[in-house]
Amino acid sequence: MTSSTIDRILDAAEVEFAAHGFVETSLRTITSKAKVNLAAVNYHFGSKKGLIQAVTDRFLGPLTKNLQTQLSAYEMALTETQGDEQELQVLLGILARSCQQVAQQNHHSLAVFARLINTAYSQSQGHLRKHLTKQYGASFMYFMKLLRRHMPPMTHEQFFWRFHYLLGILVFSISSSEALLAICEREYASSRSLDQIMADIVPVMASAAQASIIGDS
Amino acid sequence: MTSSTIDRILDAAEVEFAAHGFVETSLRTITSKAKVNLAAVNYHFGSKKGLIQAVTDRFLGPLTKNLQTQLSAYEMALTETQGDEQELQVLLGILARSCQQVAQQNHHSLAVFARLINTAYSQSQGHLRKHLTKQYGASFMYFMKLLRRHMPPMTHEQFFWRFHYLLGILVFSISSSEALLAICEREYASSRSLDQIMADIVPVMASAAQASIIGDS
DNA sequence: TATTGTTTAAAACGAACGTTTAAAACTACC
DNA sequence: GGTAGTTTTAAACGTTCGTTTTAAACAATA
Structure with missing residues (x-):
């Protein structure tokens, strides 16, 4: 108080x-x-930079914690081994739902978080990106490792890029969601919610993750 | 002069x-x-806003023109009808190569273009996005129509979102390319080029485009 | 060459920004 | 109740920004 x-x-x-x-x-x-x-x-x-970092930490802290526990539960539960497609959807669904849960529990805006990641990466010189990778990079390595199990064989470098392609789907859509939802409502008289978007994205990401590598690096 | x-x-x-x-x-x-x-x-x-718009028009003008001619040629050439996967890759490859060609011919930076699109969409109140859609939206409708032919059946609204998911792959990766390429070089001692990234992205986008719709809107 | 219209030059303007300062207000503890 | 430490307040600081202004330089025409 x-x-x-x-x-x-x-x-x-x-x-x-x-x-x-x-x-x-x-x-x-x-x-x-x-x-x-x-x-x-x-x-x-x-400083203002400190405030921006505090805003991000207030989201990423709970998110990594939430994600970690859900992924541990995922690994514990020895389910019947399904197809890679299904496993990918489960894993990416965990990520999506984790973002939603943390956003809802702490009354955060998912859009600002996505925008933050977006700008952090867009600035090649950005100190924010370095802070994020230093602080939370390790937590996401675990997720990436699980993800890679069900993706086509590729080099570390190829996986690095592929992962960021998937990230692009999520980050761009969510950070543009305000504008896109407005367009959607005006153009198609639809009242779609961000939650629906998040659910829609999962199978698309899974499909993108499964695309096979062509040529060699 | x-x-x-x-x-x-x-x-x-x-x-x-x-x-x-x-x-x-x-x-x-x-x-x-x-x-x-x-x-x-x-x-x-x-004004500065006018300069930003001029920078974008200098890219989008040639791009839409280039894309239009290549798409017309694509429609003219009555090739053996291949699978949807191949057709999608051809179409998305045309888009990717069109971007590259225009960038190279006019000595433009692909990254700034992607960044521009990114920020234009991120700002829900952005006048730039409205200018872009007003000016070039019609030109891209044609491309979207061709694309949709080889995608799973879905409503206009679903296609609208799906298209932006694909756009996210392209826009996020390219606008972050500077940072990602630097990380990649430091981490994997790789000297990958933007051209390779563009080529890599095409099949991933095609795969994402083909993901089937689950549930209903 | 004189004149007109266009482009460049240097300087300043007013506004908005992040940050700092110094005093006031508040809180908690002895 | 006085005192030490913390928080809030109001005001100002110095910088940087986009833009404007006024005059000089240039170009083209008659």
Whole structure:
């Protein structure tokens, strides 16, 4: 209760970052929406960069934890070995649902998270990407290892790229979801939800993961 | 020759936009790299927004033209009807090669183009996306129509989303290519090129396009 | 050559940004 | 109740940005 200031800043920052990006969102609009003094951001987070990192950590921390437990449960449960297609869908479904669960439990915006990953990777010089890989890279290695079991044989390098192709489906769609959902509603009079999108994406990712390698590297 | 100023600005802007994004790139660095006076941007392009639009039009104009001719040739050549998988690869290969050709012929950066599309869609309120769809949307409808012929039966809405899933593979990978290529070189001592990435992506996109619909909308 | 229209040049403007500062307000503990 | 530590407040700082302005340089025409 003492420092609801911090939470209010994080909540407002998340919303604004999701709507307008990191650079185009000023600390003044964040602190204004949070009903908090401007200096509070620098006092509690050190800098704007620190705030951005805090917003990401507030999502990625629970996400990696959630993902880890669900993947452990997946490995424990010795199910009948199905086809690779099904296994891939199960694994990617775990990832998708993990994102959704963490987002819902902590009242986070999935879009801002996707946007964050997107901008983190787009900036070749981005310090954020390095922070993310340093901090959470290991946690995702486990997932990637499980995933690779059911994918066509390929080199580490090829898998690296393939994984990012799959990531692109997720990240681009979710980070563009606001615009796409609006278009969809106007064009097709549809009221589709992000949850449906997440469910739709899983088999598409699984299919993309299974595409066989052509030529050699 | 009289206005090489315009071209020098466009060239420099493209490079800087690709490297640091649109918001983080100042007109001062652009005009400095272009060896042009600061005021030249506002004189020739009206505003920074006008410059961004000019950079995109310089790519999308030739691209749509190139794509149109190649697709017409594709439709004219009455080849033996192959499987959907092959046809999809042909069509998506045309798109990929069209992007590469236009980029190479006009000395454009594929990365900045992908980044542009990425940010255009990420900003739900973005005027750039509306400009792009208004200006070039019709040209891409034709491509989408051809593509859909060889995809599983689905509603217009489902196809809309599926198409953007495929787009995500392309856009995310290319706009992150700078960072990913650097990681790849450091981690796997590989000197992969963007051209190879583009070729790799095609069958993955084709596979994603073919994933069958589950459940109903 | 004089004139007109176009392009470049240098300088400044006003606004918005992240950050810092210094005092005030608040909290908790002795 | 006074005191030490923490948080909040209001104001200002210095920078950088996109844009504008005014004049100079240039180009083309008659």
